[in-house]
Each structure stands twice: as C-alpha cells, then as structure tokens.
Amino acid sequence: MLIVHHWDTDGITSAALVIKALRLEDFMNLSPPIGEFRLDERIRKAIEKSEKIYILDLNLVHEVEGIEKEIIFIDHHIQPRIKNPKVKQINPALEGNEAPSASFVVSSYFSLWNAWSALGVIGDIGSKAFEIPKVGELLEKEGLTKEEALRLVQLIDSNYIVMERESVEKAVGILLSSTLRELLEYEPWIKNVEAIEKAIQDAFSSVELKEGFAFIEFTSSFNIISKIARKAVWEVGYKGAIVVNRDFHGKGQIYFRISHELKERINMGKIIGALKEKGFNAGGKSEVLGCVCERDRISEALEIINAHLR
Structure with a gap:
C-alpha cells in the first residue's frame, strides 16, 4: 500500500x-x-x-x-x-x-x-x-x-x-x-518553529498595499509563502495578498489568497485555469492559488492574476 x-x-x-x-x-x-x-x-x-x-x-x-x-x-x-x-x-x-x-x-x-x-x-x-x-x-x-x-x-x-x-x-x-x-x-x-517565525517577520517587513490588497516580495529558502499570505489576510485583515518568493531553491513561488468575503467576486478556479493554459504549475481552491515557476516567468504569472483582478 x-x-x-x-x-x-x-x-x-x-x-x-x-x-x-x-x-x-x-x-x-x-x-x-x-x-x-x-x-x-x-x-x-x-x-x-x-x-x-x-x-x-x-x-x-x-x-x-x-x-x-x-x-x-x-x-x-x-x-x-x-x-x-x-x-x-x-x-x-x-x-x-x-x-x-x-x-x-x-x-x-x-x-x-x-x-x-x-x-x-x-x-x-x-x-x-x-x-x-x-x-x-x-x-x-x-x-x-x-x-x-x-x-x-x-x-x-x-x-x-x-x-x-x-x-x-x-x-x-x-x-x-x-x-x-x-x-x-x-x-x-x-526548534523549527523558532527559526520560521524569525523568517516570516523579516519577510513581512516589506508590505506594499494597493486598494486593500497586500503585495509582499521576499527571498527565502523556507517555504513560508502561504504562512505570510495567511497572516496578511487572516491576522492583519487585508482583502487579499499576493506573495512572491523570488528565489526559492532556484524557482519562483507565487501565492494568492483572498478573504472569504471576496470568494464570490473572484473566480479563483478561472485564474488557476488561465495559469495552467500557459503551462504554469498551479493549483488551489476557491480562496487560494499556488504557483511554482521559473524565475524569469514570475512577471508573466503575476500579469495573468492581475488581469483577472482588474
């Protein structure tokens, strides 16, 4: 088995x-x-x-x-x-x-x-x-x-x-x-948790806001991208968070989370489908999507997400 x-x-x-x-x-x-x-x-x-x-x-x-x-x-x-x-x-x-x-x-x-x-x-x-x-x-x-x-x-x-x-x-x-x-x-x-908490605090120190959405960009070998997005939406209370790890073991990571209230207005399944159509490794559910890609394709993936948000 x-x-x-x-x-x-x-x-x-x-x-x-x-x-x-x-x-x-x-x-x-x-x-x-x-x-x-x-x-x-x-x-x-x-x-x-x-x-x-x-x-x-x-x-x-x-x-x-x-x-x-x-x-x-x-x-x-x-x-x-x-x-x-x-x-x-x-x-x-x-x-x-x-x-x-x-x-x-x-x-x-x-x-x-x-x-x-x-x-x-x-x-x-x-x-x-x-x-x-x-x-x-x-x-x-x-x-x-x-x-x-x-x-x-x-x-x-x-x-x-x-x-x-x-x-x-x-x-x-x-x-x-x-x-x-x-x-x-x-x-x-x-011991793991202690090291993680320090890394999240460092990443969260550079938040940019646009109309209630948080954009957070950082570089780390730790897989903290979803934790940062959850902190932004669940704890701080932003409408949504687009989080980007520019160099995660040689790859780019993108994580997009929205608040429960926006679930009816933003079709996450459609965004995931659009990313997959362009060959991106993406998945998720009604309130969240995750994407792993080559570092030089991060901007392309973000543009697909932003096109749906517009």
Whole structure:
C-alpha cells in the first residue's frame, strides 16, 4: 500500500487517518517535492511497486490519468473529474459541495473522526475552523484548547516549511505513535518553529498595499509563502495578498489568497485555469492559488492574476 499525501498538516493527518482506518501495518507514505504539485521519479517508482495507491489532498488529476494501478483519490480542491477508470475519485467539490479539508473528506469516507480530522481543517483555514461545530466537538473530546490545536498545526507544518521532505513523511509515523500532548513538547519541531517565525517577520517587513490588497516580495529558502499570505489576510485583515518568493531553491513561488468575503467576486478556479493554459504549475481552491515557476516567468504569472483582478 502506497499513500501519497500533501506536505502540510491536512495531508499528514489525512494519511494518518487512512492508515488508522485501514489498520495498515505494511505501507509506505511519500510526499511530493515540497512546493511542487507533481509526482516525481521517486514516487513513480514507488507506484510501480505498489498494488494499491491512495493520493490525498493533492490536486494532481492530470498526473493520475495514465497510471494503470488501483488508485483512491481523496481531495477537496476544485478539479475536473478523472477519466481513468482505475481511479476512484472522492471529492465533494465534484458535486458542487465544499469540504473544509481533505481530513474531513477522509473521515467522512471511513466514518473515522478524531482530533486529527479537526487539525486538518485548522491547518487549511486557520481560526475560521473553530466556527465549524464538528471541529470544536473533536477537540473537546481530545481535551485540547483552541490555542493548543493551533500550536499543533504550527509544529506539524514546520517540517515542510523548513523544506525537510523526509521529516514530512516521518511526521505521519510520529503522529500515529504519539499523543497530541506529547507532540506539543516535541523538541525538533519546536526548534523549527523558532527559526520560521524569525523568517516570516523579516519577510513581512516589506508590505506594499494597493486598494486593500497586500503585495509582499521576499527571498527565502523556507517555504513560508502561504504562512505570510495567511497572516496578511487572516491576522492583519487585508482583502487579499499576493506573495512572491523570488528565489526559492532556484524557482519562483507565487501565492494568492483572498478573504472569504471576496470568494464570490473572484473566480479563483478561472485564474488557476488561465495559469495552467500557459503551462504554469498551479493549483488551489476557491480562496487560494499556488504557483511554482521559473524565475524569469514570475512577471508573466503575476500579469495573468492581475488581469483577472482588474
């Protein structure tokens, strides 16, 4: 059994939920290269050796169309239907419904709910998750406060933010073998968080504003681009944030997040489609898009986004 999952808290908790639900002992879990929405050679070789594959919280529809293996594809992002008959696609978005996280889709599919289900939501939508009654119920059952839940997400996410792919994959096993209270004191993740917080503070010191939208440009080897966008929209209260990392391990990173109130006015799926038509590696959902590109194509990608905003 192979489980391929996103590198963030939602992907990690979704993988742990699948393993627990199926009571798996013989499995391998892998994450794509951090920040890149693709199946690399390492994952493709693992797919060749696997009998059954789960792909979780990864909007990689085009990547699975040609794979001749049994695949369970669980997601919550905006995406077309998969034509490959070998793939079972489980996504409420296909029917026009929304799920706050892949962890909620996994939990619903397997009828297995615990605090991991809630952490996946918190990882994806932050404090707004606490407005969902189910999230509060699951945390209360575990005896976790809102602050502790937010801290756990921060700790789990630290693995991908410092760009340690192996640590992301190991995090699934750590989650399975530890109590959540133990994880709150897990020293390697605490050290990650301290380094990340300093990098975010440095990047956020150069914000430009245009009509309520924040434009933030920086350079860092840490994958902090989504955290900066969330801080700008969720904490500071900007309408939206376009964040650019000009040199992320030799690539350009673009992250665009809008406030919940603008979701009906800005068609994020259309912008993602326009980027893909031009050959950009882009993905996302109704409130956010991420794009990785060559550094000399950053301006082109930004122009596509700005054209839709105009």
